[in-house]
Amino acid sequence: xxxxxxxxxxxDGIGKEVVPVSLKVLETVAEVHGGIKFDFQSFPWxxxxxxxxxxxxxxxxxxxxxxxxxxFLGAIGNPALVQDHIALWGLLIKIRREFEQSINIRPAKYxxxxxxxxxxxxxxxxxxxxxxxxxxxxxxxxxxxxxxxxLAIQNAIFTKKGTERAMHYAFELAKxxxxxxxxxxxxxxxxxxxxxxxxxxxxxxxxxxxxxxxSYHIDALAAFFLTRPQIFDVIVASNxxxxxxxxxxxxxxxxxxIAPAANINLNGKYPxxxxxxxxxxxxxxxxxxxxxxxxxxxAKMMLDHFGEEELGxxxxxxxxxxxxxxxxxxxxxxxxxxxxVADEICRxxxxxxxx
Ligand code: NAD
Ligand code: IPM
Ligand code: MN
Numbered sequence: 001x002x003x004x005x006x007x008x009x010x011x012d013g014i015g016k017e018v019v020p021v022s023l024k025v026l027e028t029v030a031e032v033h034g035g036i037k038f039d040f041q042s043f044p045w046x047x048x049x050x051x052x053x054x055x056x057x058x059x060x061x062x063x064x065x066x067x068x069x070x071x072f073l074g075a076i077g078n079p080a081l082v083q084d085h086i087a088l089w090g091l092l093i094k095i096r097r098e099f100e101q102s103i104n105i106r107p108a109k110y111x112x113x114x115x116x117x118x119x120x121x122x123x124x125x126x127x128x129x130x131x132x133x134x135x136x137x138x139x140x141x142x143x144x145x146x147x148x149x150x151l152a153i154q155n156a157i158f159t160k161k162g163t164e165r166a167m168h169y170a171f172e173l174a175k176x177x178x179x180x181x182x183x184x185x186x187x188x189x190x191x192x193x194x195x196x197x198x199x200x201x202x203x204x205x206x207x208x209x210x211x212x213x214x215s216y217h218i219d220a221l222a223a224f225f226l227t228r229p230q231i232f233d234v235i236v237a238s239n240x241x242x243x244x245x246x247x248x249x250x251x252x253x254x255x256x257x258i259a260p261a262a263n264i265n266l267n268g269k270y271p272x273x274x275x276x277x278x279x280x281x282x283x284x285x286x287x288x289x290x291x292x293x294x295x296x297x298x299a300k301m302m303l304d305h306f307g308e309e310e311l312g313x314x315x316x317x318x319x320x321x322x323x324x325x326x327x328x329x330x331x332x333x334x335x336x337x338x339x340x341v342a343d344e345i346c347r348x349x350x351x352x353x354x355x
Contacts, residue, residue: 013280015074113324130242257291
């Protein structure tokens with residue numbers, strides 16, 4: 001019996017709704033598999049925790065998390081209670097940084113039964129490899145002066161190591177897929193970082209003669225996501241470009257509530273963290289209508305990470321079938337609740353494996 005110890009952080013808002021039902025799905029996966037077991041330990045670290053303790057997690061929070069095989073997180077952010085930059089830098093970004101989760105993998109694909117807003121959504125299937133530890137998300141800078149002279153400075157930091165790492169990851173991934181990597185650049189507009197980004201991309205691609213490449217400015221690339229997403233296989237993007245592209249990725253599938261993500265630690269020193277693309281959705285919290293698919297597909301990415309790809313693919317097929325049969329939440333045109341969608345996925349998992 002293989003046992004996986006998973007730290008669970010439901011976080012804020014709909015994180016508290018989509019995480020519990022996803023754990024039920026994972027329990028069902030373990031049950032039908034028979035040879036794996038999850039040991040979930042839940043932590044209440046969130047904006048509510050901040051209100052009570054003055055911090056997003058205890059001082060030894062990272063020490064506690066370090067011993068787990070992975071972290072399964074919902075979403076962080078409740079601007080009514082805590083300012084976003086405090087909440088996010090105190091938990092989510094802190095974990096990504098301290099645990100060297102340098103790559104964020106974010107797939108988007110045409111999904112049976114989903115009403116994409118695109119005129120021609122047929123069969124797109126792409127993965128954004130988002131650089132996850134540096135770039136535009138830097139603490140370097142600050143606010144100076146007061147009054148009318150006040151200004152804010154934000155420095156982006158692109159290291160050769162970090163940039164190469166993201167690109168190598170993208171090329172290796174493309175070799176296992178359709179052999180194509182697109183670089184998201186802006187060398188016409190972001191003066192120091194993006195010409196550098198292009199240079200590194202051109203160097204790295206020399207090592208992968210069997211992989212085709214393309215390079216588009218991020219503005220044009222964002223438009224291509226809407227007009228012809230089928231041209232993309234793997235896209236490598238900086239931290240902020242990747243962030244924005246992947247909300248578009250969710251939107252062209254039909255809802256941002258579907259898009260999954262995995263923050264990967266490559267050196268094996270720390271756990272990786274699995275959390276969907278979407279946030280805590282304060283506008284729908286408490287209504288029982290949050291789409292659980294983003295979180296459940298994220299659970300599938302965690303299964304892949306644990307080497308359980310076969311069950312992972314089965315789970316994704318079932319998610320797609322359930323959606324196609326109209327059991328879906330209102331954001332994608334259905335009338336089902338968060339629970340109903342997840343329960344149906346569990347029911348079909350049991351059925352599929354018992355036949
Ligand atoms: P959001 O992703 O929470 O919501 C954007 C829109 O998408 C909302 O209308 C929301 O209802 C809808 N939506 C999101 N997930 C959904 C789901 N599963 N089912 C149905 N509809 C869904 O983005 P936002 O409104 O910009 O941010 C809200 C809060 O979440 C902020 O505090 C923000 O900083 C935080 N946030 C956290 C994460 C994270 O923890 N990974 C990611 C993004 C935003
Ligand atoms: C995401 C989120 C975060 C990010 C925010 C909440 C800091 O938007 O995971 O996509 O920008 O990385
Ligand atoms: Mn985002």
